[in-house]
């Protein structure tokens with residue numbers, strides 16, 4: 001175990017000093033593209049400025065034969081795209097490298113940090129099982145950063161997609177000052193847990209509760225009764241949110257595979273937003289707008305939050321507003337909304353206009 005005093009010391013001589021606080025850059029949509037797919041890669045330059053994060057995916061969904069082409073394609077996209085990646089860019093550049101137990105993971109990290117480390121904001125690590133995986137990546141990144149002469153640390157994001165990773169979620173979040181956040185990986189996690197769903201994220205009609213029968217007679221038991229579908233992912237997302245909040249890092253929903261079902265996609269994203277997630281993955285261009293809409297607080301909610309802040313004066317005591325009690329705690333809830341609206345307004349002029357137009361709604 002490292003001493004608490006050493007936690008923020010670089011892990012290699014000449015590596016940048018770790019950050020004490022993870023920057024709150026907007027990341028409502030982490031848009032995945034396959035850099036070995038020329039059609040997708042060609043779309044990337046035009047997406048800069050209109051999506052918070054572009055992620056060059058090297059792992060699952062990239063064919064084994066294309067792994068090297070994807071890695072090289074990402075280097076070319078990063079080098080050739082103005083405004084993509086780096087501390088002041090309108091769109092962050094992330095990558096998802098291959099798993100640490102794959103034949104490609106090491107070369108992914110080595111090539112990307114060496115060639116485009118100055119543009120790379122976050123490395124997403126799949127199938128993280130415990131703190132030992134983060135320690136490995138942490139040390140390797142420090143060595144590579146030192147070698148490349150980088151002056152800011154590349155951050156690390158873990159995907160929660162194994163039962164062991166879930167059990168170790170708190171120690172994963174606290175394993176390194178590089179930890180930026182976690183995403184839910186519902187497909188791999190479902191398989192690893194032996195859940196009986198073949199869907200990529202979202203709900204399942206079989207996971208439900210049913211209204212009681214009027215009596216235990218066979219007729220009443222057989223009679224039509226109301227059912228309500230439950231959220232398969234509630235426990236996992238809530239657990240992930242708590243672990244992230246405890247460590248000052250950010251939770252994200254992951255993939256929603258039914259690209260055609262934009263309505264259920266929006267529902268799944270909104271559940272994650274309400275539970276505390278700051279963003280989600282986008283697999284197809286049409287999921288970007290959904291993610292940006294859902295992970296930006298509604299202008300009406302921001303207006304209400306501003307009214308509470310105004311009414312609460314010095315922030316202590318209790319007041320009545322529209323028949324409801326507000327106090328120190330509800331003020332904190334409102335500040336979450338107001339601060340998020342301010343952060344997003346700084347990068348999204350259209351959203352700023354909507355927040356400004358509604359004011360306090362009074």
Ligand SMILES: CCC(=O)SCCNC(=O)CCNC(=O)[C@H](O)C(C)(C)COP(=O)(O)OP(=O)(O)OC[C@H]1O[C@@H](n2cnc3c(N)ncnc32)[C@H](O)[C@@H]1OP(=O)(O)O
Nearest residue numbers: 032033039040043057060061187188200255259283284285
């Ligand atoms: C489940 C566990 C996980 O690991 S999820 C994360 C890994 N999966 C991914 O990253 C999947 C990324 N998305 C995709 O591969 C494609 O969007 C899939 C889902 C296969 C659909 O592609 P396709 O059938 O071409 O869709 P489409 O005809 O509607 O496309 C219209 C035009 O848009 C393009 N497009 C598609 N997806 C992206 C994308 N992610 N980024 C950028 N561009 C994309 C298509 O190439 C197509 O372009 P064009 O109009 O033909 O020039």
Ligand SMILES: O=CC(=O)O
Nearest residue numbers: 161185186187188
């Ligand atoms: O990588 C994502 C997943 O759902 O698996």
Ligand SMILES: [Mg+2]
Nearest residue numbers: 060161185188
């Ligand atoms: Mg996965």
